[in-house]
Amino acid sequence: MSGLCQETVEHQAYLTRFLLDYAAVPLVGQTFLRGVLPTQDAVRIVAGADDAVAPNALTAYEIPLNDDEDEPVTAPLVLGWTRTLAAGAPPRPDTAVMGMDLVRVDTSAVGPAPPAPTDQALRVLRTLAWPSTATSPPVLCGFLLTGQDGMRLYMAVEEADGLVAADVRLTGALTALLAALPALLWEEERWTVDETDPHCVGVVDLTTW
Known part of the structure; x- marks a missing residue:
């Protein structure tokens, strides 16, 4: 675990375990979870169609691991924010990662979708x-x-x-x-x-x- 923060690793692992089911169950409409990418102080939720693998068919939503009060974000919140973003008009990407559009999410400006x-x-x-x-x-x-x-x-x-x-x-x-x-x-x-x-x-x- 050298070079990695144990607390961050455990938080990212918790989010990944929670979200695994949505590789088979739609996040919203016809949009599925296609990946969870860990990065420093954030998690990138990759969304696309159920069979999408081409980078240009995927979008990665980068969500901070902590909220504005520096408290760890919960998995249901991450799921709710992702659903809101995936259900609306495609947001303008900030940059790209691995060929995918990358959207850095301002969680204070996005309301989480309610649980299904x-x-x-x-x-x-x-x-x-x-x-x-x-x-x-x-x-x-x-x-x-x-x-x-x-x-x-x-x-x-x-x-x-x-x-x-x-x-x-x-x-x-x-x-x-x-x-x-x-x-x-x-x-x-x-x-x-x-x-x-x-x-x-x-x-x-x-x-x-």
Whole structure:
């Protein structure tokens, strides 16, 4: 790591991990993530069509790693700013890098686009698939999108003779719900049976939680 700032490297790695999904899911319209380029004190988000590889078909948006108050920018903000820029009229490039137009983004002048339903679904799945707690939370074994605002999560719960599904909404107090989910799943009095779903032994309805 000689010559590199550990804090900067960790921040760029966090942004890259968060944005990986958007190489397959559109950022906005028909624009996809085509690359994340780390550079000193910034990250360059490369956007273009899903099959674009020619430099003249790509645009790199350079976004500072810290905001005006010198606080690290979050990945959802980086995603929101990129979406706003990609959805509008093509901004005038400041220069070029590797043959691509390079736009240096003034984040104080760009409003981030609001989260899409896909973002909320990915947030839930990332949190459950890669829990950051030292305890042993229920294990995510599958999921099904059930609507624009709903998802069924299939979780392995020790007390159950099979998987327990949780129906959740993708809007609302997601942070609180994800924190409470292990305890809610262990409350057997909440379990009901869905005869149409052979993939679980019980279902917990948390759509109104």
